[in-house]
Amino acid sequence: MGRKKTEPGLSMKLVGSLAGVSAMTVSRALRDPGAVSDAVLERIRAVIDELGYVPNRVAGSLSSNKTTQVALVVPSLRTAIHAEMIQGISDALRQHHFQLMISDCGNSMALEEAQIRGYVAQRVCGIILHNTRHSEAALRILAGAGIACVETGDLTRQPVDSVVSYSNAAAGAAMAAHFVEAGYTRIAFASLPVKNRERIRALRQGFVTGLRKAGIVVPPALRLEVEPGMQGGARALSTILETAPRTQAVLFAGDVLAAGAVFECQRRGIPIPAGIAIANSDDGELIQNMVPGVTAIQYPRYDIGVRAARIVIERALGRQSGPVVQDVGFSVVRRGST
Amino acid sequence: MGRKKTEPGLSMKLVGSLAGVSAMTVSRALRDPGAVSDAVLERIRAVIDELGYVPNRVAGSLSSNKTTQVALVVPSLRTAIHAEMIQGISDALRQHHFQLMISDCGNSMALEEAQIRGYVAQRVCGIILHNTRHSEAALRILAGAGIACVETGDLTRQPVDSVVSYSNAAAGAAMAAHFVEAGYTRIAFASLPVKNRERIRALRQGFVTGLRKAGIVVPPALRLEVEPGMQGGARALSTILETAPRTQAVLFAGDVLAAGAVFECQRRGIPIPAGIAIANSDDGELIQNMVPGVTAIQYPRYDIGVRAARIVIERALGRQSGPVVQDVGFSVVRRGST
DNA sequence: TTGTATGCGTTATCAA
DNA sequence: TTGATAACGCATACAA
Numbered sequence: 001m002g003r004k005k006t007e008p009g010l011s012m013k014l015v016g017s018l019a020g021v022s023a024m025t026v027s028r029a030l031r032d033p034g035a036v037s038d039a040v041l042e043r044i045r046a047v048i049d050e051l052g053y054v055p056n057r058v059a060g061s062l063s064s065n066k067t068t069q070v071a072l073v074v075p076s077l078r079t080a081i082h083a084e085m086i087q088g089i090s091d092a093l094r095q096h097h098f099q100l101m102i103s104d105c106g107n108s109m110a111l112e113e114a115q116i117r118g119y120v121a122q123r124v125c126g127i128i129l130h131n132t133r134h135s136e137a138a139l140r141i142l143a144g145a146g147i148a149c150v151e152t153g154d155l156t157r158q159p160v161d162s163v164v165s166y167s168n169a170a171a172g173a174a175m176a177a178h179f180v181e182a183g184y185t186r187i188a189f190a191s192l193p194v195k196n197r198e199r200i201r202a203l204r205q206g207f208v209t210g211l212r213k214a215g216i217v218v219p220p221a222l223r224l225e226v227e228p229g230m231q232g233g234a235r236a237l238s239t240i241l242e243t244a245p246r247t248q249a250v251l252f253a254g255d256v257l258a259a260g261a262v263f264e265c266q267r268r269g270i271p272i273p274a275g276i277a278i279a280n281s282d283d284g285e286l287i288q289n290m291v292p293g294v295t296a297i298q299y300p301r302y303d304i305g306v307r308a309a310r311i312v313i314e315r316a317l318g319r320q321s322g323p324v325v326q327d328v329g330f331s332v333v334r335r336g337s338t
Numbered sequence: 339m340g341r342k343k344t345e346p347g348l349s350m351k352l353v354g355s356l357a358g359v360s361a362m363t364v365s366r367a368l369r370d371p372g373a374v375s376d377a378v379l380e381r382i383r384a385v386i387d388e389l390g391y392v393p394n395r396v397a398g399s400l401s402s403n404k405t406t407q408v409a410l411v412v413p414s415l416r417t418a419i420h421a422e423m424i425q426g427i428s429d430a431l432r433q434h435h436f437q438l439m440i441s442d443c444g445n446s447m448a449l450e451e452a453q454i455r456g457y458v459a460q461r462v463c464g465i466i467l468h469n470t471r472h473s474e475a476a477l478r479i480l481a482g483a484g485i486a487c488v489e490t491g492d493l494t495r496q497p498v499d500s501v502v503s504y505s506n507a508a509a510g511a512a513m514a515a516h517f518v519e520a521g522y523t524r525i526a527f528a529s530l531p532v533k534n535r536e537r538i539r540a541l542r543q544g545f546v547t548g549l550r551k552a553g554i555v556v557p558p559a560l561r562l563e564v565e566p567g568m569q570g571g572a573r574a575l576s577t578i579l580e581t582a583p584r585t586q587a588v589l590f591a592g593d594v595l596a597a598g599a600v601f602e603c604q605r606r607g608i609p610i611p612a613g614i615a616i617a618n619s620d621d622g623e624l625i626q627n628m629v630p631g632v633t634a635i636q637y638p639r640y641d642i643g644v645r646a647a648r649i650v651i652e653r654a655l656g657r658q659s660g661p662v663v664q665d666v667g668f669s670v671v672r673r674g675s676t
Numbered sequence: 677t678t679g680t681a682t683g684c685g686t687t688a689t690c691a692a
Numbered sequence: 693t694t695g696a697t698a699a700c701g702c703a704t705a706c707a708a
Contacts, residue, residue, distance in 0.1 A: 009403075052478050052479065052482045054455060054458045054459050054479060054482070054483070055459055056400075056459065056461060057459040057460050057461070058396060058399045058400045058405065058460065058461050059400050061396045062394075062396045062397050062400050065347075067396065069439070069460075076425075077421055077424050077425045077428055078418075078421045078422065078425050079421075080416075080418065080421075083415055083416045083417075083418075083421060084416065086415050087414075087415045087416050087442070090415055090440070090441055090442060094441065097456070099439055099441070099456060099457075099460065100439065100440055100441060101407070101437055101438065101439050101440075102428075102438055102439075102440050103428055103432065103437070103438060104425070104428060117392060118435070118437060119437075120392045121392050121393055121394065121395040122395050122396065122407075122437065123394060123395070123396050140390050141390065141392060144390040144392070145392070229623065230623060230624075230626075230627040231627075234627075256623070259624070259627070260627060263627050263628060263629050266604075266629040267629055285567065285568060285594070286568075286597070286624065288568075289568040289569075289572075289597070289598060289601050290601060291601050291604040291605055
């Protein structure tokens with residue numbers, strides 16, 4: 001019966017015994033140094049330093065029923081737009097000594113569910129999800145976990161809990177308004193396949209609807225769906241030039257596609273915007289610096305990360321209880337490409 | 339004495355009592371379903387499903403003294419080259435149901451040390467570090483933790499434990515050989531400030547030394563250090579054109595700088611490579627697709643991530659004990675820019 | 677195949 | 693300011 005005694009490893013008990021105090025006092029010394037007398041504190045610190053003792057937070061978490069780990073699930077770890085948000089989350093978490101767990105799930109609800117299950121098992125104190133569609137099981141797990149959950153990908157009307165985002169549909173409409181104002185009438189849209197990509201669908205919907213209100217129709221043949229990567233953007237441009245050579249302007253959903261299209265124009269010697277105007281759904285360093293600079297929608301990605309992290313932290317610290325909805329907005333930045 | 343009884347929360351004990359078995363049997367059912375009779379297994383699963391029970395891995399980790407969390411510390415979360423490696427790590431970890439914790443530390447050893455301390459407190463089963471210089475305290479903590487540590491940024495000669503990388507110095511030398519072969523003699527190098535950036539220093543050293551062996555000197559004034567971002571690359575190019583207009587070729591350390599330089603050439607109407615040749619230390623989607631394509635050194639970033647993760651996993655699973663050193667190599671990919 | 681006893685290292689609570 | 697005690701929820705070791 002019982003358990004074989006393995007080598008005990010360092011513990012507060014050991015530190016305490018070497019410092020002439022109880023384990024409890026060591027615990028206090030580490031979490032609230034002010035609650036311990038200076039002499040004792042110094043002895044404890046000396047022992048810890050001598051031993052190279054690092055407290056076991058697994059045990060601490062079990063005992064206190066609290067953790068400082070926050071989980072993030074993004075569609076992809078490779079994407080620059082997520083990198084901005086991740087940096088924001090990471091920076092905000094670090095300030096409060098919280099830690100970040102991260103994974104990607106593409107557009108798969110099943111994969112997202114598996115990740116969520118793993119994080120809840122790990123008893124993270126909060127979860128940030130970029131996608132806004134979730135499996136029934138995932139929703140049940142999240143509801144049962146009783147932790148903060150922040151969605152960041154779209155200003156969804158039925159949040160799991162909290163949301164920090166912007167309206168993709170409104171962004172599409174804003175870009176439509178820009179195209180109208182610029183006087184374009186023969187317009188195309190290019191993106192990855194919209195199936196299982198709610199955000200892109202919303203963006204396209206907002207764009208197409210906005211144009212229609214101005215009397216401009218984007219025919220289905222000019223709502224292109226291409227493969228990922230810069231070659232996808234190049235292909236979209238080629239297709240447009242071949243099937244509808246009089247097209248004046250294209251909105252791309254994603255900097256990789258837009259960049260691919262701009263490079264294709266350079267290869268073909270087509271001037272931008274005189275030959276064709278190009279805009280992108282997402283601003284970023286590349287988009288800004290290309291020649292010409294590409295008109296794009298600017299979202300405060302870093303700020304979204306910071307805000308999402310703060311919501312989780314506040315909740316974990318017990319300072320805030322209810323769901324929060326924050327619309328961070330966006331702006332259309334016009335550059336030389338339109 | 340004792341602790342007030344809070345609401346107990348779900349546990350294996352509860353699940354077991356509802357299924358008519360002991361907590362231990364529930365534990366077995368979850369970790370090794372084959373060790374439990376079918377009837378019992380089914381009852382347990384039904385109860386778990388009914389309750390929405392998610393096992394508490396914090397408790398499990400404390401009891402077994404094992405975790406499935408792996409930590410990664412990179413200089414920056416924003417960089418595309420790290421994104422590739424991160425994706426590789428993430429994919430490899432997921433296969434074995436390990437989880438990834440991540441943070442960035444810039445080039446600060448102090449910050450890295452703080453991160454390491456936090457991860458060891460969390461009892462991660464392995465740590466992957468991109469930087470190869472560490473504080474004394476960090477080294478002590480790592481030594482005491484008794485877990486795998488894999489460095490990925492350079493093929494350092496004094497690894498903490500394991501290494502999966504390539505030689506930055508050799509890469510620089512290879513690019514020097516390419517420049518020599520291409521017939522360039524008036525050559526420049528541009529990077530971020532090398533202070534506290536060992537990898538860049540090694541690359542430059544390899545490059546400059548390689549050229550010198552061919553009788554080509556890169557004067558100090560043409561070893562530029564610029565600010566981060568594409569504007570840094572643009573500035574480097576401008577400076578070179580103004581101070582040494584006869585320069586034939588430049589090696590940039592980093593795709594952002596190289597891209598900035600290419601864009602600057604486009605703005606100025608300088609043809610590449612006829613006006614000036616440009617190469618980059620890092621291959622990537624942008625570098626490949628620019629017009630013209632940029633000659634670059636290709637490292638198997640994704641593969642580095644996969645290998646590093648596997649080393650950690652093998653060690654955590656007890657299948658492998660000793661340090662591993664893997665030189666993944668690199669290759670120079672020549673494109674239109676040189 | 678299943679159960680019992682015990683301990684993992686910490687923290688909450690109360691007593692001194 | 694410090695200590696004693698009892699949990700936290702699970703897995704190890706052994707017994708049945």
